[in-house]
Amino acid sequence: MVKEIERKLPVVHMCTIVPISQTVGANRIVPTIAIPHPFGDPSRTPEEEKALRRKLVERGLKALQTEITEQTVFNE
Amino acid sequence: MKLELHRLNVKSLKFAEKTGFADGVLSVNKAELLSLIAEDPLLGKNLDVDLAMPGESVRIMPVKDVIEPRWKIEGKGQIFPGLLSDVETVGEGKTLVLSGAAVLTAGKLVRFQEGIIDMSGPGADYTPYSKTCNVVLVLEPSDPNMDKHDYEKACRMAGLKAAAYLAKSCADVKADSVEVYEQANIREGMNNLPGLPKVGYLYMLQTQGLLHDTYLYGVDVKKILPTFLSPLEVMDGAIVSGNCVSACDKNSTYSHQNNPVIADMLKRHGKDFNFIGCIVTNENVTLADKRRSSTYATKLAAMLGLDGLVITEEGFGNPDADLIMNCWKAERLGIKTALLTDEYAGQDGASQSLADSCPEGDACVTAGNANEVIKLPAMKKVIGYAQEADVIAGGWNGSLADDGSITVELQAITGSTSELGYTKLGAYTL
Amino acid sequence: MSFKVIHYINQFYAGIGGEEKADYQPEIREGVVGPGMALKGAFKGEAEIVATVICGDSYFASNMDEATAKILDMMKKYQPDAFIAGPAFNAGRYGTACGAMCAAVAKEFNIPVISGMYPENPGVEMYKKSAWIIETPDNAVGMRKAVPAMAKLALKLLKGEAIGKPSEEGYIERGVRKNIFYDKLAAERCVDMFVAKLKGEPFETEYKMPVFDRVPPQPAVKDMAHATIALVTSGGICPKGNPDHIEASSASKFGEYDLTGVMNLTSETHCTAHGGYDATYADQDADRVLPVDVLRDLEREGVIGKLHNKFYATVGNGTSVANAKKFGAEIVNRLVRDGVTAVILTST
Numbered sequence: 001m002v003k004e005i006e007r008k009l010p011v012v013h014m015c016t017i018v019p020i021s022q023t024v025g026a027n028r029i030v031p032t033i034a035i036p037h038p039f040g041d042p043s044r045t046p047e048e049e050k051a052l053r054r055k056l057v058e059r060g061l062k063a064l065q066t067e068i069t070e071q072t073v074f075n076e
Numbered sequence: 077m078k079l080e081l082h083r084l085n086v087k088s089l090k091f092a093e094k095t096g097f098a099d100g101v102l103s104v105n106k107a108e109l110l111s112l113i114a115e116d117p118l119l120g121k122n123l124d125v126d127l128a129m130p131g132e133s134v135r136i137m138p139v140k141d142v143i144e145p146r147w148k149i150e151g152k153g154q155i156f157p158g159l160l161s162d163v164e165t166v167g168e169g170k171t172l173v174l175s176g177a178a179v180l181t182a183g184k185l186v187r188f189q190e191g192i193i194d195m196s197g198p199g200a201d202y203t204p205y206s207k208t209c210n211v212v213l214v215l216e217p218s219d220p221n222m223d224k225h226d227y228e229k230a231c232r233m234a235g236l237k238a239a240a241y242l243a244k245s246c247a248d249v250k251a252d253s254v255e256v257y258e259q260a261n262i263r264e265g266m267n268n269l270p271g272l273p274k275v276g277y278l279y280m281l282q283t284q285g286l287l288h289d290t291y292l293y294g295v296d297v298k299k300i301l302p303t304f305l306s307p308l309e310v311m312d313g314a315i316v317s318g319n320c321v322s323a324c325d326k327n328s329t330y331s332h333q334n335n336p337v338i339a340d341m342l343k344r345h346g347k348d349f350n351f352i353g354c355i356v357t358n359e360n361v362t363l364a365d366k367r368r369s370s371t372y373a374t375k376l377a378a379m380l381g382l383d384g385l386v387i388t389e390e391g392f393g394n395p396d397a398d399l400i401m402n403c404w405k406a407e408r409l410g411i412k413t414a415l416l417t418d419e420y421a422g423q424d425g426a427s428q429s430l431a432d433s434c435p436e437g438d439a440c441v442t443a444g445n446a447n448e449v450i451k452l453p454a455m456k457k458v459i460g461y462a463q464e465a466d467v468i469a470g471g472w473n474g475s476l477a478d479d480g481s482i483t484v485e486l487q488a489i490t491g492s493t494s495e496l497g498y499t500k501l502g503a504y505t506l
Numbered sequence: 507m508s509f510k511v512i513h514y515i516n517q518f519y520a521g522i523g524g525e526e527k528a529d530y531q532p533e534i535r536e537g538v539v540g541p542g543m544a545l546k547g548a549f550k551g552e553a554e555i556v557a558t559v560i561c562g563d564s565y566f567a568s569n570m571d572e573a574t575a576k577i578l579d580m581m582k583k584y585q586p587d588a589f590i591a592g593p594a595f596n597a598g599r600y601g602t603a604c605g606a607m608c609a610a611v612a613k614e615f616n617i618p619v620i621s622g623m624y625p626e627n628p629g630v631e632m633y634k635k636s637a638w639i640i641e642t643p644d645n646a647v648g649m650r651k652a653v654p655a656m657a658k659l660a661l662k663l664l665k666g667e668a669i670g671k672p673s674e675e676g677y678i679e680r681g682v683r684k685n686i687f688y689d690k691l692a693a694e695r696c697v698d699m700f701v702a703k704l705k706g707e708p709f710e711t712e713y714k715m716p717v718f719d720r721v722p723p724q725p726a727v728k729d730m731a732h733a734t735i736a737l738v739t740s741g742g743i744c745p746k747g748n749p750d751h752i753e754a755s756s757a758s759k760f761g762e763y764d765l766t767g768v769m770n771l772t773s774e775t776h777c778t779a780h781g782g783y784d785a786t787y788a789d790q791d792a793d794r795v796l797p798v799d800v801l802r803d804l805e806r807e808g809v810i811g812k813l814h815n816k817f818y819a820t821v822g823n824g825t826s827v828a829n830a831k832k833f834g835a836e837i838v839n840r841l842v843r844d845g846v847t848a849v850i851l852t853s854t
Contacts (some may be wrong), residue, residue, distance in 0.1 A: 001740060001822075003721045004834025005849050008842050011738075015853035016594045018363055023432050026851075027723035031363065035854050037787040038741070040794030047202045053791035053793065054800045057850070061735075062809065064848045201687070229513060273704050301612055336693035348701045384704050386696060414700035419713065425683035426635050433715035439703045440713045441696040444685045486685070497693025504671055506682040 002026045012063040014038065014056065018073060030065040030074045032056060079308040082149065084178040089127045089209045090358070097243035101191055102177050104211060108219070112241055113213060118222065118230035123183075124214040126459045127174045128195050130207050133456035135199075135482075138190035138464045139490050140181045140228075141317050142205050142330040143235045145174040147243035148312065155243075156313040158294020160236045167259075167308035172243050172251070173398075178330055179242065180209040181235040182460045183215035186228050187287050189469040191323025191490030192452070192482070199452040202451045202492040204499055212459050228287050232318050235329070240274035241369065255338040257342060259306050262380070263354065269350040273383035276375055277307070277341060278354050278402055279315075282327070283388040287320040290327075292356060298365075302357040302373035304380075307338040310354065319390075322445045322469045324486055324493040325418050327390050331496045335387055337386055337416065352380060359395040370401035377411055384412040389495050392420050392446070396431040407436035414439040418493035421445045423485065427505075443493040444501035446470070447485050454480030509664045511555040512581055513542045514591035514607050516600045520560040527617065528599075532573055534580040541649060541767035545590065548657030553664060556584050559607075563599040566606075574610045586617060588660050593622025593652045594629060596644035605633025609646030612636060618663035622652040623678070630678055638663070639678045729811075733847035738837060739804070740822030740830075741795040741854040752779040752821055760820035760833045762840070765813065770799040780821045780854060787841075788854075789846030796852055814846050822853060 003025050005011040013026035016035050032038035039053045063074040083210045084097050106125050114123055128134045146155045151169010154161030180193065193205050200206035201298035213234055217227040260268055281290040283298035290297045292305075292315055305314065313333060319326040338354070345351040357373040360366060377385055384407050389399040399417060406413050419429035419442050429445070458480075465476040470487030477483070493501060517523055517530040519540040538546050539558040546555055559577050566573045581589075589611040591604035594626060599621045602748035608619035622640040623630050630639055638659055642652040655676045662669060672679040688695060695712070727733050750761040768775070771792035778788040778795065793799045801813045818837045822830065841849065 001738075001830045001834035001837075002851050003719070004831055005738070005838045005841075005851065006721045006724060008724075009843060009849050010839045011849040011851055012429075013851050013853065016363075017394060017397060018400065020432050021853070023400070023434065023718060024567055025718045025720050026654045027721070032852070036785070037794040038852055038854055039797045039800075040791065042787050042794075043793075049794075050799065053797050054803070055803065057797050057800045058809075060643060060850050061730060062806075063734075064850075065730055067619070067792075068723050070723075087511045128708045221652065263784075271778050275700075275704070336691050337696065340691075340694050340697040344697060344701065349704060384700060386700050388696075402786055412700075412703050414703060416696040420684055421683040424682065428716060429683060429713060430715075433717075435715065435717060437715045438711055439709060440711045441692055443692040444714045445683045448685050494692070497691050497696055500687045500689065500691055501685055502688050502692060502695065503683045503685050504712070505714075506669065506672070506677075506684050 003056055010064050012060045014060050022071060027071055028054065029071070030060050031073065031075065057060060077168050077306055077308050079167055079257045079311060081173050081255045081311065082170055082313060083173045083175040083253045083255065083503060084172050084246055084249055084250045086209050089129065089177070095242065097246040097249045102174060102209065104224070104242070107397065109238060109241060113234040116230050116234065118218055118226055118367060119234065120216040120218045122216055126212045126214060126460060128210040128308045130195055130209070132195045134195040134459060135192065135455040136180060136182055136210065136212055137458045137460065137462065138182060138185050138460060139193050139236050140186055140190050140231050141415050142328040142490065143239040144330045145179060145239040146313060146333065146335045147172045147240055147241040147247055149247050155240060156196055156236045156316055159233070159291060159316055160240055161485040163293055165177045165309070166312035166314055167306050171312055172247055174243050177242070177265065178205060178210050179235050179239045180210050181215060181231045183214050184194055184217060185464050186224055186231060187310045187319045187320035189323060189472050191468070192484070192488050193490050194452055194455060195456070197383050197453055198450060199489060202489045202499070202501065203485060204491050211238065211242065214460060216270055218395055228318060230318070237307070238317065258313065259308050265350065265352050269346060271348045274352050275349045275384040276377055276380065276382045277337060278355045278377065278385045278387040279354045279356045280387065280389050280395070280398060281315070281356060281358055282319055282321055282395065284429065288391070289318040291316045291318055294344055297356070297358045298360050300358065301374055302355055302369055304376060305354045305356050306352055307342060308337055310338060320494055321391050322446065322487050323490045325495050326392060326469070327494065328491060331494055333492065335495055335496050336498050337388055341386065351383065352382060359398045361393065366398050366401060370398060370405050373402060374405040374409055374411070377406060378409045380445055386414050386416070388416040392418065393431055400432040400434045400437065404434045404436040414441065416443070416495055416497050418443040418495050419445040420447055422447050423447050441501060442495070442503055443495055443497060444486065444503050446487040446493045449483060449485055452482045452484070508551060509587040510556045510584060511553050511588045511590055511660065512559060512584060512586040513545060513555050513790060514559045514565030514589065514604060515540055516603065517560060517562040522560070528562045528564035530560070532559065532561040532577050532580065534559050541653065544649065544653040545657055548654045549661065551603050552661055553588070556586065559604065563603060566603040567599045568607060574606060577607060578610060578614050586615065588620070588664055589831065590660060591621040592657060593640065593642050593656065594627060595642050595646055595648060596624040596627050598628050601627035602632060605629035605637060608637035609633055610613045620656050620660045622656050625678055631764060634678055634680045635682060640676050641678050648761055691705050727848045731808055732811040734812050734814050734845060735801065735810050736841050736846040736849050737796055737798065737801065737817040738849055739819045739852045741852055742778040742821040743776055743792045743796040743819050744779050744790065746775055746777050748777070748779045754779060754821060757821040758829060760818055760837065763817055763819065764815065765817055766815045768798060769802045771796060788848065814844065
């Protein structure tokens with residue numbers, strides 16, 4: 001799915017199992033927290049969770065604004 | 077390091093006054109064995125021991141683990157070190173083996189992922205444990221609401237205790253055959269057999285937690301960094317399964333004790349290659365752990381100067397990512413690999429078999445598609461609980477029919493797609 | 507008793523005419539027509555062609571559902587044991603029709619279906635998982651070789667005999683995995699292969715790792731403050747109640763859902779249709795899979811221009827690569843049409 005989108009629009013793949021995303025061929029990859037809650041952490045307070053989520057989304061936006069020539073994982 | 081396996085060939089089982097072995101018959105004192113496993117306060121009152129022989133119209137389910145009865149009659153330590161006996165290095169001396177016999181832990185389900193063993197009929201062709209004379213422990217927890225981890229441990233220990241007890245009771249009988257295994261230390265091993273490639277075995281163990289665990293000398297393997305082990309230690313029970321994962325491809329304790337990859341590599345040692353030893357590694361749940369373990373395991377192989385690695389996986393899904401990382405990391409260090417896995421290609425076989433892949437994985441053997449569906453006709457006798465067919469992994473609501481037949485994926489049959497390669501099953505592309 | 511076979515051919519092989527007759531409507535005739543004669547010979551009396559279906563290629567292509575239903579209905583009274591279509595060689599519309607009919611017949615009658623095509627015929631890629639397709643040359647010169655191979659495979663299937671590998675039987679690899687008992691333990695096979703690889707000798711892997719193609723990265727977003735960002739997920743997030751009935755596993759569709767005025771996903775409004783992970787957390791707060799709340803904040807603060815007012819969701823659990831590809835292509839077309847700048851795709 002990610003590759004079909006990439007044929008026409010810049011896309012960032014935000015997922016937990018990064019190696020599988022790499023194998024499939026996503027170009028911009030941002031690792032997320034865990035399989036059942038990629039953008040959350042139920043063990044934290046709702047405020048902390050949202051702050052965490054915002055950090056990840058900002059990282060995703062940064063990935064979209066970064067020129068790349070090959071598959072890149074954005075860890076920060 | 078030198079280990080002798082003293083084999084008694086068990087061809088039949090019977091209940092008797094005294095546990096012992098004569099003329100191919102393993103006699104079992106049921107009361108004595110029952111009282112031994114009943115010592116554990118975690119186990120309930122309604123425990124039972126039953127016997128199942130190859131060819132009988134018997135179904136055993138749900139089965140948690142299979143263990144081969146062994147007992148060390150000479151040498152340091154005792155079998156199942158760190159769990160049943162003190163932590164002492166094993167793999168040297170003499171070990172008595174009740175060949176052809178197995179202890180099965182069965183009874184009340186610990187977790188969904190437990191299996192079926194049919195002693196005859198079409199299902200019997202798929203499990204190696206239809207060919208063994210089985211002493212079946214039918215277990216239950218003392219408290220139905222007991223924590224699953226406690227009950228898992230109670231079942232695991234009951235199996236180990238029973239296996240040790242049976243073999244210990246035959247310790248004075250002269251072996252039918254003796255096999256001798258010798259393993260050089262690394263310094264000598266490296267200088268032996270000049271000209272032959274030096275190879276190792278990368279032994280992946282299921283360690284995802286949530287009752288998907290394996291123990292090495294009693295240590296929970298998810299907590300280790302990859303480490304080096306002699307194949308002879310494995311034969312003495314250094315690796316024990318604590319797994320409640322899909323029955324088809326969890327490595328039973330029996331298949332560790334009799335690891336067919338190790339057996340074949342030892343057989344070809346000195347002819348086709350120089351087998352230096354095993355590297356044990358884990359399959360953990362976070363990406364950081366996966367990266368660390370695969371990097372460390374392949375680094376160990378490179379430090380040992382190995383030319384090649386046979387790699388076996390345990391389980392499926394995210395462990396495929398561990399397998400693939402181990403493969404390409406080894407190959408990029410110049411170490412040739414062959415992989416042993418199984419497939420989840422869907423009931424129709426049309427889906428992708430593994431969750432991950434890499435071009436370096438060009439030598440891959442599979443133990444078959446675990447999603448393929450099989451119908452198991454009714455058996456005259458069921459040891460355990462047939463209704464669990466509707467909830468175990470590989471079954472679905474309605475798997476158990478009114479006539480007693482069961483329709484399931486091979487996934488539900490114990491050891492059917494063993495990734496230690498303990499069956500002849502495989503798959504090809506139509 | 508011999509097996510009853512129905513044969514499917516186009517207007518050309520039935521001798522009705524070429525392109526000018528390609529709109530010929532489906533018809534069924536008792537017995538053998540055209541290449542059925544050679545097929546009959548190859549059966550050597552073990553199977554019999556009880557009827558031949560003839561349909562114009564254009565007619566089939568432009569009336570696929572109707573033609574299929576009509577033909578299935580015409581076949582019923584013959585109670586066939588097997589269905590053979592073509593061979594179609596490299597004829598695209600004919601191959602597609604053969605493949606589609608094979609797939610429909612297999613589903614309706616649950617009998618063996620066999621065709622013959624040139625590997626590049628588009629019918630191969632579309633229907634190789636549904637039918638046995640014997641590999642043929644690209645034109646009718648190959649008839650003499652194709653027909654006996656098709657007949658042989660059909661008889662094997664009719665008799666319930668084990669089917670060998672593609673190279674042994676001459677069919678195009680279907681990509682379907684089938685279990686088999688080998689003579690050796692998997693462990694021994696693995697060590698054999700290992701030794702061959704070490705020695706540099708030839709060996710054949712038992713499982714070819716799939717190779718995924720690559721797409722070059724798109725240029726970066728230059729002006730985020732004026733960009734429209736769209737959310738797409740394979741994590742199955744949908745309005746509560748899953749109105750499109752997206753499957754929990756092996757999804758056959760995706761959903762398009764409105765975000766106008768939605769500032770935050772809650773357990774009241776949204777849930778997940780995904781059956782491959784513990785849904786508790788996503789059902790409690792779907793922002794954990796599809797971060798709408800944060801993107802709304804960023805929109806308000808002017809970090810992004812705006813959040814696209816629709817999101818797209820499917821379930822990436824056992825879903826075939828072919829479907830995922832189809833969904834991706836369709837979704838991106840809609841996004842481009844709506845003027846979206848860039849996409850955040852979330853997966854569980």
